[in-house]
């Protein structure tokens with residue numbers, strides 16, 4: 475392994491160029507969601523980041539087309555966040571939040587409640603999207619029980635949904651590779667709505683597709699099958715990211731909301747990628763004018779700087795727990811690091827940046843230019859669909875016969891060689907840049923991507 479990297483020198487690209495990773499150093503790290511052997515035979519390393527860019531250890535500049543993994547919404551290297559975290563760590567690095575509290579946790583929850591969709595003003599802190607999802611599912615089931623409806627325990631997810639990697643999230647999720655090894659130990663009592671990706675009717679739609687609202691009515695069918703008295707909640711991503719950017723047909727989310735209301739079922743929006751400005755408003759719930767009962771977030775909450783997630787609960791859900799003797803714990807759930815002081819400091823500094831720079835609404839103003847640039851890929855070889863919304867884009871390629879995913883993976887690799895970081899998932903190239911993106915970056919990203927697509931057989 476000749477990869478160059480020296481952790482102590484990473485802040486200085488000039489020095490990092492002269493650093494070497496000792497032979498064998500790549501072996502111990504069992505990498506997540508990675509083709510480990512392929513990666514380690516030709517590692518793609520990142521050593522420094524600033525604004526819209528990463529730099530490799532040998533000093534190559536890479537445009538970040540995916541905000542890290544949909545999380546660095548305010549761009550890289552934000553000194554305000556680093557300073558706030560450093561200040562917090564030197565003041566009080568840790569404090570428990572079980573039967574104790576620290577001021578900035580309350581301050582952060584209040585700030586988030588001001589930003590959230592109407593009524594969702596109670597905030598439970600976690601450390602990741604996966605934990606947010608499992609927390610929300612547990613709150614939903616415990617809520618029904620707290621109301622005396624302990625039979626309402628079923629959860630409805632959706633095909634192609636991604637809700638992280640906890641057992642709850644994988645059970646309600648709908649990505650087969652994430653499920654099949656664990657199929658015997660999925661949560662019981664889970665069913666799935668059909669996904670809303672349909673190339674036959676919707677290929678090359680701009681923004682939300684017009685066809686497919688009726689797919690929400692499938693929820694009626696599941697309710698008729700299981701009976702509403704057994705169903706606690708429905709969980710969907712307003713826009714699915716991991717399965718390759720799948721958009722809700724016009725009117726679809728509103729219809730889900732109506733059906734949930736009719737049958738007294740909670741609606742959970744998983745906003746782990748759509749939260750914090752990705753769709754042009756703070757949350758997709760606001761963009762699509764549909765208010766869920768629970769909302770899961772993470773990623774952009776701290777600009778990716780410190781792991782943190784948050785579940786927003788409607789006050790009615792929260793208040794259903796605030797019954798019984800006051801000295802008793804109301805919800806037997808939480809994490810050692812719920813509302814970790816360093817994460818709270820990072821989140822508060824992040825929210826300040828979002829507010830000061832107008833980043834939570836910036837995607838709406840950049841979206842028209844972005845849409846043009848994404849859809850300009852139409853007509854390139856093997857491009858079978860293009861999807862976009864806010865600062866999200868996807869180019870879907872035709873799979874190679876008998877070799878699924880290899881064409882898109884090759885495009886991802888070649889883009890990286892030419893200085894652009896994109897995400898590949900299945901046959902799709904997904905893009906979700908930092909919300910600070912400028913027209914020149916958009917032009918460069920798509921110049922490279924279209925060259926690469928053209929050259930990839």
Ligand code: PXG
Nearest residue numbers: 602603604636637638715716744746747897
């Ligand atoms: N819910 C949703 C909707 C997500 O997108 C999670 C939960 C889990 O979050 P954590 O923090 O536990 O990873 C996610 C994560 C991609 C990609 O390429 C997306 C995610 C993670 C990694 C890659 O689309 N989303």
